[in-house]
Amino acid sequence: MGSKPRILVARAIFPDIVERLRTHFEVEDNPGDGIWTPDALAARLADKDGAFTTGSERIDAAVLAAAPRLRIVANMAVGYNNFEVDAMTAAGVQGTNTPDVLTETTADFGFALLMATARRMAESERYLRAGLWTQWSYDMFAGGDIHGSTLGIIGMGRIGQGIARRGAHGFGMKVIYHNRSRLGAKLEAECKARHVGKEELLRTADHVVLVLPYTPAAHHTIGAAELALMKPTATLVNIARGGIVDDAALAVALRERRIAAAGLDVFEGEPRVHPDLLTVPNMVLTPHIASASVPTRRAMASLAADNLIAFFDGRGPLTPVNRPVAHPRGY
Template sequence: MTGRIPEPALGLLREAGQVWAWDGDDPVPIDVRDAQLADADGVVTLLSDRVDDGFLDAAPRARIVANVAVGYNNIDVAACTAREVRVSNTPGVLTDATADLTMGLLIAATRRLGEGERLIRSGTPWKWGMFMMLGTGLQGRRLGIVGMGGIGTAVASRARAFGMEIVYHNRTAVASDIEQLLEARRLPLDELLATSDVVSLHCPYSDETHHLIDAAALATMRRSAYLVNTARGPIVDEAALVDALDDGRIAGAALDVFENEPDVHPGLVDLDNVVLAPHLGSATTETRTAMAELAARNVIALLRGDEPPTPVN
């Protein structure tokens, strides 16, 4: 285990075999990691681990890499497949937590909660005023969801409760009963960007979605629109986003993920019209425990000769 995970998941693994686990919150030193990988039949990794040829060279016996995350862009899946190493992830269990955080960020951005808290904490004198920190209501506004998978659908359901209209962009249409339930319409990306009051990103990260939201995409959005990203940082060109926010080409943004995480573009930090969170999408005790337990079950199943519950390759 390359990082510290909740004890219930460790317990499952200890019942199944011999376990070595790095117990620090700082990254495991490479030499320490590689010494343990040499004898490992299965590896549990975190999103901060880069699993590439060097990693796999150090783990010649490994039969599975179980990533404690729904995304797996930190793993060279092709390299794993070439070596007959299975890869698994943890979809489903973090859907509600990430959808909840998305709505929290959306409300924080549109109601300027970050600005308000900073004002209070700064000690700056203030008093109530009719036009003080006016934000934007959600009722009757259009939410454009890019990536209508499990998390995107959960966000849409929550947004409907706030009275928002739902449009989405996906490679394929979602099931008709879900469309009907959410009164959602599928749109081309350009039309979604041009007509939405809030754009929320929930697509997976890939070469195809790298900088999907670039200067051109941001220029398509309304000047009154907001961008929310709880998917993966590199989907957004942060430099272009800083320019758009600074110039008032969009009204604001809320980000839980960053292009060069944990580094954040300094221009974002300096802007009042952006809400920043340190990758908290799945950060509830219940969700992180469920993610780690699912990763453990993937390892145990594979090493017992069964199919992992949530395989990637």
């Protein structure tokens, strides 16, 4: 056995998980939780064998070139669009993510954001806090119904299926979905969901929820043309990734009331938010917190740590995102 592998924990995480990692590795952590520039990240990775990252650290060809010892990067997220996967594979660097452990929590949040958007909760709370509520009126913040309405889901992976079950079984919604590949008959029956084309979904759904992974092909899946297909009474919710919606086009559609409302947990270029989205009233905005329950965030951090430990003890990563990469000799 050689000396312990050296790893970088790029953001602040649960202290006990850092201590668990210290029993297996030499750890450089970041308790101050500052976000490093790409050059600063590369400098810290130069002598590291592994890294524990979040979505805020981009692992690309330039970073990999500066980190010749690097063999694995464990992302504390189900998404990994911060990874340049082909470059990592070419460099012999394993990537991992944290699927499954956040499915139900994220589906809970997606449905909560749908409800808040449809029923104008954020808009009405701002009104109340501003001291503008002086009397009741019959149409004050009247929004759209959820029960019995049509729910359209774009991206029918585990989280999309979780949202479909909540809508169909809990609220009697008619569920339609669009996905790269159709679900099997058993899953469709469990979700009470019907597969349709994207255009039909946009024209038909009362509430559209986006849960698809970000890829270059998915960039601006919802843009001005797609928004123009939606009903003026419809809502749009994005809990997937920034860049799937053209945020500038969405702001225009909301301002012109071409759709009723939108709820976003993710944004293009986050943590920056397109300034026009901040000025339209018919919006619910949250700072990428769909998986933010304490048990789920702990499970995500634990799985990322498990991936690092399993890789270096020779078992191989539990949840790889690129083809298997052999663990380094000597550990």
